[in-house]
Amino acid sequence: MYGLADCNNFFVSCERVFQPALNGRPVIILSNNDGCVIARSNEAKRLGIKMGHPFFQLDTLIKRHNIAVFSSNYALYSDMSRRVQQTLRSICPATEVYSIDESFLNLQGVKDEELDAFGHYVSAKVLKDTGIPISVGISHTKTLAKIASKLCKQYPKLRGSCYMHRPQDIEKVLRKFPVEDVWGIGRRFSAMLKSRNISTAYDFAQLPLDFVRSKMHLGGMKTWYELHGHPCIEFETQIPDKQQIMVSRSFSKELDTVEDVKEQVALFISMAAEKLRRQRSVCQAMHVFLLTNRFRHEQEQHYDNRLVTLPAPSDSTVELADIAVRTAVQLFRQGTFYKKAGVALTQISPKESVQTVLFDEIDREKHDKLMTALDKINEKQGQRAVVVATAGFDGIRMNRNHLSQNYTTDWNDILEIHC
């Protein structure tokens, strides 16, 4: 059996942990630059606010319904995500982090009759320890587990966990489940399926396998089998080495200014991202590390590193460099001499198979065009003719007028409690 633990309205929930007064109040989170809505509380969804809704159009609604507005605070969300993942791992060691707010659980070790209670325990424990409400779906395959977790969100009666295993229950659910929401179907296939009157997961599962094979190839077949309860999508607890792209260097002269470190990290990430694009892949996490000289014992020794999960799979140098540079700045310690630095892109998958995030805050198409142009110039003019400027990535130029505090990553920003 497989489980999927999915955080409910994750970004909103992160803000609510530190501002419990927001519970029950409509909350929206804006994209970088405060452009459009990228996350909504249930109350905001009920007001008809859609993903991707331009922020400037919401003035009246915000005033009328006292909607709380936040700029996206990725430092906070990524730390809270780490806490949720850590708690999940402490209960169920075999977990696979799928995205910032979703993890798969391998439940082979749990007895069937205990699965229902187990799911509720996981859900309650994560809520208690981290303050983040989650929906746990448990079923025969990852694809069905995802559907079960979506069910939890629709029905609060399920109290955060849904164990969906009887064939008649599964059929009942699939008959109502929109085909475009099935994991792995994607926008392209759902249009094709709908034009053939295939509108639910059940309709899709009833299609002859030959049809699925001819129209949707291996990916579609996997989904089809998974809906029939046969696990086809592997469980990946560890990223194989070849699925990692690392660029690191030792410096001839040690670096001790944040500017130098930023510049080097930006260069490394540009190289890594280029490799990533060359193999037509995207990554969903990156490791950034800084190392002091371990042969100079008079100095303090550090191996500072951090794993960052991206909001969506990416191959854009601009986006990756932004995150890498910001992470390096966080790791940087004043008065330290760095001998080596590096970045490693992980959780790599083929670009074609990526399920697009609806109303992604990044215009992927635009980035794709830019990256293609960048690669072409660099190919013609020689390496590094065009590189990303690190100066623009401080977040200074970004509009983030509604940013909450970095409650968990900055001592100046921790909760203030009056007593």
Next chain:
Amino acid sequence: MANIDIFTPHSHHDKIPVVEGIHAGFPSPAEDYAEPVLDLNRYVVKNQASTFYARISGDSMVGVGIQDGDIVVIDKSLEPTNDQIAVCFIDGEFTLKRIHIENGRLFLMPHNPAYPPIEITEENHFQVWGIVTYVIKKM
């Protein structure tokens, strides 16, 4: 006087035998006993995923040594029990008090005679946010 044997170095030993792996000096007799340095995090933080920090303002808890400007370590994973110091969320605001249950009634107890205890009733919006486990104080 006892006989003294004098040993002279063998002159044909022009090479000093070297034991592989030891480059200079004497091996530390403590080497096998080396332990990692004491890490305050490991002492104070029992559950990293559920540990949060908050800065205190106000003086209602001076009696238990929690003063203005102190930082408290909060563990959300702990179950609240009687007479523990807890971060509470009451009617839209955070506060920090000792939770005290007496005859089925719930009180938030200050530790400063200038402040009265607060009784929590059905009408209050009340939640225990986390349990205070340590106080960090600059002397």
